[in-house]
Amino acid sequence: MPAVDPMETFRASLKRCLAAPDFLLDFYGLFMASSDEVREKFKDTDFKRQTRVLADSLWVMSVAAQGQAGSPAWGDLPRLAERHSRSDLDIRPGLYDQWLECLLEAARKHDPEFSPELETAWRETLAVGIEYLRSRY
C-alpha cells in the first residue's frame, strides 16, 4: 500500500463520520455515560451548539497537527485551551483519555471504512491538540 498521510486519512474519516447525523450526539452520549464527573460538567450544555463547535474544533485540531505550535494555523486553539483550563471549565488532564476513547468508539460506529489503521490516524492526528490542551491546564 502507498504511504498515506495520517492527517488526510483522519480528515477523510472525519468527513464520513460527520455525514452521519448522530455521530457527535452519540459521542456525547458515550462520553457522559463514562463518568459522573463528565456528566456534571455538561449539565447545562446546549448540545445543538456543542456538536457544531466540536465539529469545527476537530478540523482545527487536524490543522494544528500540521503547523508549528502558536502558528496562525492553530487558530482558536489557544482560546480553547484557556476555556478548558483550571481557571475556567477546569477539565483535568486525565479526562482527555476518556474523551478520545469515546470519540473513537463513535467513529468506529459511524465510519463504515473504520479500521485499525484509521484508528491510528485518528490517535496520531488528535494527539498534538490534546497534548496542547493538557499542557495548558
Ligand code: HEM
Ligand atoms: C481535545 C479535546 C477537546 C476538544 C477539541 C474540545 C472542544 C470543545 C469546544 C470547541 C468547546 C466550546 C468552547 C466554546 O464555548 O466556544 C468545548 C466546551 C466544553 N468542553 Fe471540550 N473539548 C475537548 C475536551 C474536553 C474534555 C476532556 C472535557 C471533559 C469533560 C470537555 C468538556 C467541555 C465542557 C464542559 C464544555 C462547555 C460546554 C458548555 O458550553 O456548556 N472538553 N469543548
